[in-house]
Amino acid sequence: MRLPVLAASALISVALAVPLAAPAFATPVTHAPVASATSHGPRSLDIAAMQEALDAITAAGAPGVIAEVRDAHAGVWNGSSGTASLERPQKLRVGGLFRAGSVTKTFTATTVLQLVAEKKVSLDAPIERYLPGLVPNGKKITVRQLLNHRSGLASYTDTLWPGGFGEMYASRFKSWTPQQLVAESAAHKPYFAPGTNGHYSNTNFVLLGMLIEKVTGNNAEREMTKRILKPLGLHHSYFSGDTIRIHGPHARGYMHLDGPDSAYTDFTDTNLSWASTAGTLVSTTHDLNSFFKALIGGKLLPARLLGQMKAMQSLDDGSPYGLGLSRKDDPAYGTVYGHIGAATAFNTYRFTTADNSQQVTFSVNTPADSVKMRNAVNDALTALLSADRRA
Numbered sequence: 452m453r454l455p456v457l458a459a460s461a462l463i464s465v466a467l468a469v470p471l472a473a474p475a476f477a478t479p480v481t482h483a484p485v486a487s488a489t490s491h492g493p494r495s496l497d498i499a500a501m502q503e504a505l506d507a508i509t510a511a512g513a514p515g516v517i518a519e520v521r522d523a524h525a526g527v528w529n530g531s532s533g534t535a536s537l538e539r540p541q542k543l544r545v546g547g548l549f550r551a552g553s554v555t556k557t558f559t560a561t562t563v564l565q566l567v568a569e570k571k572v573s574l575d576a577p578i579e580r581y582l583p584g585l586v587p588n589g590k591k592i593t594v595r596q597l598l599n600h601r602s603g604l605a606s607y608t609d610t611l612w613p614g615g616f617g618e619m620y621a622s623r624f625k626s627w628t629p630q631q632l633v634a635e636s637a638a639h640k641p642y643f644a645p646g647t648n649g650h651y652s653n654t655n656f657v658l659l660g661m662l663i664e665k666v667t668g669n670n671a672e673r674e675m676t677k678r679i680l681k682p683l684g685l686h687h688s689y690f691s692g693d694t695i696r697i698h699g700p701h702a703r704g705y706m707h708l709d710g711p712d713s714a715y716t717d718f719t720d721t722n723l724s725w726a727s728t729a730g731t732l733v734s735t736t737h738d739l740n741s742f743f744k745a746l747i748g749g750k751l752l753p754a755r756l757l758g759q760m761k762a763m764q765s766l767d768d769g770s771p772y773g774l775g776l777s778r779k780d781d782p783a784y785g786t787v788y789g790h791i792g793a794a795t796a797f798n799t800y801r802f803t804t805a806d807n808s809q810q811v812t813f814s815v816n817t818p819a820d821s822v823k824m825r826n827a828v829n830d831a832l833t834a835l836l837s838a839d840r841r842a
Contacts (some may be wrong), residue, residue, distance in 0.1 A: 515543045560659070574593065603647070679734065682743070777789060800814075
């Protein structure tokens with residue numbers, strides 16, 4: 452069974468055809484006050500449209516959502532809708548922490564590309580050079596193919612919980628090693644020969660974390676903290692490893708274990724070691740916007756490597772994917788770069804405009820597991836990225 456965790460696509464698509472049940476709670480929707488909304492010159496942020504977009508997500512059944520929109524011309528807006536807890540309804544903190552899921556992949560990719568810049572890793576070298584004997588067919592799978600999901604390696608998350616979300620929940624405190632995750636992948640047939648197609652696989656980014664450790668001699672999460680989190684001042688972000696609880700103010704996270712018509716189950720406290728360097732980041736909207744602004748602004752990588760990171764090829768689902776980075780194109784806002792992350796009970800949407808003038812991050816404390824929810828999330832992305840209006 453393939454579980455929709457650690458989001459597999461750069462696009463927000465309506466992939467389910469199931470109706471949405473009434474929300475499993477009876478508390479009124481509340482709104483956090485607008486934290487800041489400033490304007491400079493002839494432009495301003497359309498706060499009403501942005502708030503309406505967040506409200507539509509909670510109206511579609513999500514317990515809550517927080518967002519930060521930054522615009523070089525019009526300022527910064529922080530907003531929220533819904534509740535931080537279904538058991539004890541309370542306002543969401545717009546600066547609260549959440550599990551960022553596969554947004555982690557861009558941090559892992561950036562670290563690998565920094566090692567490439569330092570000539571410690573070669574993009575087109577086989578992974579066998581760095582991790583001998585670990586990867587089936589490792590002599591034919593390059594570091595680049597791991598970064599852009601063209602290795603063909605089976606994703607261990609497709610098969611780790613054959614009993615579905617119920618089994619995942621029952622084993623939520625279990626610890627996994629990267630070696631166990633790679634072994635789970637190796638027990639299954641590859642999707643295709645390396646380089647012949649593209650398919651999103653979390654196994655690729657677990658291996659990249661192991662590569663970081665092998666080359667630097669340091670734990671991958673500590674290495675990424677040293678190279679990215681500390682220099683950028685991302686003081687509220689950390690890699691959770693096998694830590695069960697989120698450290699700091701945060702909303703509770705919920706899942707429908709038996710489909711969108713079932714009641715919500717609190718899935719906040721969980722061991723995400725199974726996500727490894729593919730998805731253990733805990734962060735805030737502010738920190739993620741800061742990271743992506745620095746990345747796309749050229750502060751973390753040489754121009755030649757940032758260019759390669761942004762060079763997209765289509766995965767087998769049609770979505771564009773570069774080296775740990777995805778792209779979305781829409782007439783309403785043009786081209787944006789970023790990543791989507793789904794880690795059990797939190798979904799994160801994080802994009803930066805091509806000219807780096809606007810950053811948008813919003814986090815929902817439940818997966819988008821219905822057509823209505825996915826439509827609301829997609830509409831919110833459009834509204835938030837189109838929020839810079841001429842006065």
